[in-house]
Amino acid sequence: MRTHRHHLTAALAALIAWSGPVPLPATDYEVSDYLPLAVGNSWTFGHEWYLNEGDGVEELDDRFIPGNWPAYEATWGGRFTITVERTEVIGGKTYYVLSGMPSGGWPPAPPHFLAGKKLRWEGTSLVEHDGTGEQTFFRFDGSGGRGTGYTIPTTEDDNRVTSVWSPWGVTQRYRFSFFGHDGYRHDDYGNFLPAWRGVGFVAGYGIAWAEEALNHEHSSVPSFINVLNPIQATLTPQQSGGAGGQSGSRVVKYEDARTGRTSAPSSSWGQVKGEER
Helix, strand or coil: CCCCCCCCCHHHHHHHCCCCCEECCCCCCCHHHHCCCCCCCEEEEEEEEEECCCCCHHHCCHHHCCCCCCCCEEEEEEEEEEEEEEEEEECCEEEEEECCCCCCCCCCCCCCCCCCCEEEEECCEEEEECCCCEEEEEECCCCCCCCCCEEEEEECCEEEEEEEEEEECCEEEEEEEEECCCCCCECCCCCECCCEEEEEEECCCEEEEEEEEECCCCCCCCCEEEEEEEEEEEECHHHHCCCCCCCCCEEEEHHHHCCCEECCCHHHHHHHHHHHC
8 A cells, every 4th residue: 555745855854854843754655654663663652541430340351450440530541662672583584572561550451452562564464473373463455344354363352353544644544443352242222332442553653542442231331441542653764754864763743643744863963962062
């Protein structure tokens, strides 16, 4: 999948090397741009959750019950960063290893979030090695269109995935939804209850968010909501639209990804400040 736009001029490329936020250079997006895998790339998130103890939440999975939590309180769990730490060769194939979730935190990340995983791109598929073999949960080829989607090995009680692609400002995004877990159920009257699991990606940025909601079978609203909100990504020039040969990583704030704006590379800015001294 590609999006064709005008390319960066040499003058603007030079300006990006030292200036403040400016529009990102246009890019012909490859599928792999939905998750730029390069050692040192990272993504920062905010963690929020909502827990309604008075709504049968004790019957949900034990991993969501830490103790006596206020009813339906919005809780800010702070921010954290996952980083592509290194590569690892398994069976002759190179995987990029992402750091895990912070230790001691609650709740765990929503299912299917990429923290701690070993990943590689193969064509339009993001492939994961789980220690025993390869699995593919994210297909960026349109096969997960609304409707039946595609089946996956039962993981986190999910066995089916649908996906939706859409343009988003100057870039593009993919949303994946997972089905099969107990959170998807109907009440006694046949009404569908609001529960979901999903993961989103933005081209030229990477993994953008992850979320889940679970509910008790007699509730009309989710009993538990668990969300990772995107804050910013730090990418190498090749993944953030930098000019060839440009040094330094580039910070891309999520709210700027849609409009194609980005911060200056830290190494280039430090170099300019050094010259001023």
